[in-house]
Amino acid sequence: MLAYESLKTAxxxxxxxxxxxxxxxxxxxxxxxxxxxxTLLNAVLDSVGALIMPTFTYKTMxxxxxxxxxxxxxxxxxxxxxxxxxxxxPGMPCDxxxxxxxxxxxxxxxxxxxxxxxxxxxGVRAGKFLKAQTIQNPLAPIAALAEADGWVLLLGxxxxxxTSIHYAEKLAGRKQFVRWALTPGRIVECPGxxxxxxxxxxxAPDLIxxxxxxxxxxxxxxxxxLRVLFVKVIQIVKENPLALLCQRDDCERCNAxxxxxxx
Numbered sequence: 001m002l003a004y005e006s007l008k009t010a011x012x013x014x015x016x017x018x019x020x021x022x023x024x025x026x027x028x029x030x031x032x033x034x035x036x037x038x039t040l041l042n043a044v045l046d047s048v049g050a051l052i053m054p055t056f057t058y059k060t061m062x063x064x065x066x067x068x069x070x071x072x073x074x075x076x077x078x079x080x081x082x083x084x085x086x087x088x089x090p091g092m093p094c095d096x097x098x099x100x101x102x103x104x105x106x107x108x109x110x111x112x113x114x115x116x117x118x119x120x121x122x123g124v125r126a127g128k129f130l131k132a133q134t135i136q137n138p139l140a141p142i143a144a145l146a147e148a149d150g151w152v153l154l155l156g157x158x159x160x161x162x163t164s165i166h167y168a169e170k171l172a173g174r175k176q177f178v179r180w181a182l183t184p185g186r187i188v189e190c191p192g193x194x195x196x197x198x199x200x201x202x203x204a205p206d207l208i209x210x211x212x213x214x215x216x217x218x219x220x221x222x223x224x225x226l227r228v229l230f231v232k233v234i235q236i237v238k239e240n241p242l243a244l245l246c247q248r249d250d251c252e253r254c255n256a257x258x259x260x261x262x263x
């Protein structure tokens with residue numbers, strides 16, 4: 001059974017006490033923690049300068065019958081899901097795919113949350129970073145973190161959930177997408193939607209010398225500077241415009257990127 005003290009000691013060794021951080025976490029990867037997600041979050045919050053996590057809400061998404069070409073989506077194919085879509089409200093739980101840790105963060109009394117209807121972020125001591133988000137630039141909080149010498153913290157997960165790589169792809173010129181979300185009054189167009197992340201862990205060998213790694217319970221915690229991450233991703237994508245894409249034949253977004261590159 002892991003206690004707060006052992007987690008705090010481990011996270012302190014990453015030397016992020018004065019850094020703003022975007023974190024991704026798997027609670028189950030640590031094994032049993034006394035106090036669960038709350039204890040994990042408290043240990044992280046007491047070991048970093050500021051913390052944000054994605055609190056995305058995919059249940060708001062609507063697929064129209066028509067839209068921009070090569071948009072990584074099959075128009076008119078999700079009518080059943082459209083019928084079940086829910087309008088975004090500030091208190092909407094984050095998608096279950098995000099895990100219990102960001103949902104726990106979202107519910108902390110001191111937490112703030114952005115209002116993007118698909119790609120919201122929640123954070124503590126992170127208001128100035130969260131305020132950077134717009135409907136046109138949903139990943140702007142990550143850019144703001146990087147400008148403040150921010151880091152990405154992977155807690156029991158790998159780079160396939162590293163949202164910051166999506167922002168670096170955008171900086172490298174990779175194709176972005178348009179999605180649509182239901183809100184209480186209307187359907188909102190949401191540009192800047194990223195591609196698929198299933199191929200992102202291919203970057204791990206390129207970051208090995210820039211990654212701080214510690215053992216925490218049954219798993220590994222990794223920390224990487226966002227500025228370093230951006231430089232590496234941009235370099236890799238510029239050298240190979242198809243790098244970091246997944247290999248699934250049915251991945252519409254990765255196939256759309258390939259079409260944009262190869263014609």
